[in-house]
């Protein structure tokens with residue numbers, strides 16, 4: 001039987017991650033790759049990570065980002081960029097590619113984008129064009145300084161990390177002359193602010209401290225504003241050292257036009273168009289996805305150096321070329337390759353989940369703009385009234401999903417078309433998914449990813465924890481911990497999921513997936529779809545159970561404050577979502593692969609191997625899900641016997657669905673002993 | 686005054702040299718194991734030719750650069766994602782085999798025919814650039830054949846420097862033995878230049894240039910004509926050289942020690 005011949009190349013990835021027809025993205029990715037594997041790799045090899053200070057050595061990165069086009073990636077063509085339209089997938093792929101070598105470098109390249117994100121998502125057109133075009137490197141003949149930014153949300157004071165609703169940073173009216181634009185006094189101390197060494201503007205979240213300003217907001221401050229723009233002390237960090245992080249202090253006078261998204265004046269009061277939390281919601285919604293993929297890149301990047309190490313481990317001494325000992329090294333032992341298969345499988349699932357989320361946001365971006373336009377036309381203003389207007393649309397969205405899942409000849413085609421063309425319906429559908437996938441990939445890819453990343457070091461033995469460890473695996477492991485922390489640590493993602501995963505639109509979609517995957521399991525059992533279907537079913541049943549069940553004291557089980565219920569259920573969902581996306585990518589490759597001559601050449605082996613990984617991962621995910629669900633159903637008991645019997649039946653079906661999963665892992669392990677890898681790692685150690 | 690050059694760069698693609706390249710015989714003759722699946726790059730010699738061409742074109746207004754490449758078009762598309770970002774050019778694709786197993790004569794003929802057919806090409810301004818050798822085969826014959834077929838007999842091989850002078854003549858330095866150069870002056874185009882490493886570094890990626898190039902690259906790839914290569918040599922046996930490259934990585938080795946090792950190796 002044909003097995004994996006080489007590690008999957010760009011052509012395979014372009015199909016799986018759906019950018020085969022996007023040469024703008026492919027180019028950006030190639031730029032990022034060459035930069036990562038030259039300058040970035042050199043900096044790490046030369047020990048640039050040994051200091052938390054921002055040095056001239058590290059500062060070479062900035063110019064390299066500029067000249068390689070990465071700085072302009074976030075911008076529209078009229079602002080000096082080169083990609084038209086939504087760029088979530090492009091940004092995610094570039095972050096992935098840089099993190100393949102060093103995630104600190106990726107963060108450094110994204111820091112200005114993070115600062116721009118509030119302006120991009122909610123800024124006025126003028127704010128957007130001004131800051132975006134000034135952040136593009138000057139073109140030949142242009143004489144201007146490039147703007148770089150920092151995003152200041154978190155503060156050195158208690159409560160202002162996770163609890164982003166509390167802000168200690170303040171904004172007041174400094175001067176307000178009749179008929180003139182008000183001047184604001186912005187007072188903010190930031191903690192852990194990335195890019196602060198070279199930022200000349202910062203987007204700061206501040207609360208109102210003045211009856212003449214209605215709400216909190218985000219304000220843009222610049223280093224030339226009147227007052228104090230102190231970059232503050234450097235963070236003594238031990239991760240992501242190729243980015244700059246400091247605790248700045250701002251006390252500046254700025255015009256009110258710097259309020260992100262603008263403001264109106266009502267009865268002598270400045271009313272910001274957006275509160276800081278509305279903007280942050282929109283920003284983190286998107287920027288968390290590349291962060292999730294930074295961790296995933298590390299897992300997949302570990303495969304090649306680990307294989308090389310495993311094969312060479314017993315070379316030297318009396319090992320003779322051509323003998324199994326020489327050619328296979330510790331790959332002669334199953335454990336080595338089986339564990340590597342686990343690492344790879346986790347990486348595949350994380351990539352599938354992360355890139356699917358990025359693509360979803362590319363669809364959501366224009367839909368959200370269209371939705372806002374409709375809302376404005378209907379006079380629905382403010383987040384609360386929008387929310388209640390959209391709640392009415394949820395029914396229509398569920399109706400649409402029901403029609404979609406019916407066979408074409410059985411459904412009401414006119415109604416289906418009508419709902420399909422309804423912007424608000426489309427928005428509600430996309431948003432209900434984004435609300436799950438975004439926190440899921442941020443939580444699972446980074447949190448579980450960090451745990452699995454540890455394994456890759458273990459497979460290198462003592463080498464893994466030396467400075468010479470090929471592939472910088474030790475650094476990568478440490479870095480994943482930051483990725484699991486910033487833009488909201490794990491608890492934040494779990495909390496978001498615990499609210500969004502009970503959304504009826506999402507649950508309707510989940511029911512459809514269960515049906516689809518159950519069918520798929522008959523056609524293509526090798527994908528692991530049957531296992532995923534059973535896991536989804538068990539999870540859904542448990543969620544419904546938790547809503548009706550009580551503990552012995554009579555307290556409801558599914559409750560916002562009961563994090564011993566909501567958080568584990570959120571974790572279980574992440575596993576399932578990752579596996580679901582992995583199966584979907586596999587199907588895409590099976591369908592489109594034969595059309596591409598390069599992919600077609602080794603397709604049977606590649607597909608077989610990736611199917612095995614998918615099955616391995618599905619079995620692992622189902623195991624986690626079943627364990628958590630069993631704890632929920634039994635752990636708060638005793639519960640009603642009929643409920644327990646129903647649960648046991650589902651759980652045993654899930655266990656049965658694992659048939660063949662261990663064989664798949666055997667095959668994957670064997671394939672790892674056969675795959676051809678390059679002679680040398682393509683970046684130094 | 687200069688009205689510009691028409692520079693045609695011939696450049697093939699080769700497998701990324703980091704890979705183990707194992708010859709195998711397939712139904713269509715000899716090739717490399719998993720050749721299609723190996724990552725490919727622009728042949729480094731041709732790369733130098735291309736960067737020199739772009740530089741010359743920039744300094745001579747009215748110039749134009751074509752890149753004529755024969756290779757499997759799916760692979761070419763992949764390579765273009767990097768190359769197209771480096772310098773402006775127009776791509777001409779011959780969809781055919783790449784690599785070291787095709788007879789230089791066949792390749793040269795196909796390239797010459799493609800150049801002959803370029804719309805708007807002015808042969809009096811023509812400079813044909815290419816690699817002196819290529820990373821897939823060091824025959825050093827392909828560019829000569831291209832020139833002969835096109836009837837261009839001013840040929841220079843192993844070029845490291847080209848200086849276009851105000852009077853229209855060009856001064857050319859070709860590598861000869863022992864690190865010396867042969868200096869020639871040619872009256873002007875047409876000429877064939879097989880480049881060694883040239884003088885220019887690899888230009889940084891510029892996605893704006895890339896976006897401009899890709900507007901022409903994608904259609905060129907789509908309408909690429911398959912080239913049928915037949916005949917050529919019969920290889921009885923092909924194998925990896927027995928002397929294997931064993932890369933040693935020794936940190937902090939002083940350059941004198943490295944130099945001495947090289948000298949010892951040369952003398953051995």
Ligand SMILES: Cc1cc2nc3c(=O)[nH]c(=O)nc-3n(C[C@H](O)[C@H](O)[C@H](O)COP(=O)(O)OP(=O)(O)OC[C@H]3O[C@@H](n4cnc5c(N)ncnc54)[C@H](O)[C@@H]3O)c2cc1C
Pocket residue numbers: 150151152153154159160161162163191192193194195235237240245482485486487488489490491492495563
């Ligand atoms: C190198 C680096 C760079 C950074 N860059 C930036 C930047 O550019 N801009 C910026 O604004 N910030 C930045 N940050 C800050 C980062 O986003 C925060 O550290 C992060 O959001 C966590 O906040 P915190 O450290 O205050 O943790 P805390 O809020 O103190 O939370 C700590 C822990 O408490 C628990 N917890 C808290 N709340 C809850 C809850 N409701 N339910 C259950 N458990 C809970 C969780 O276990 C959580 O992990 C950076 C941080 C670092 C280290």
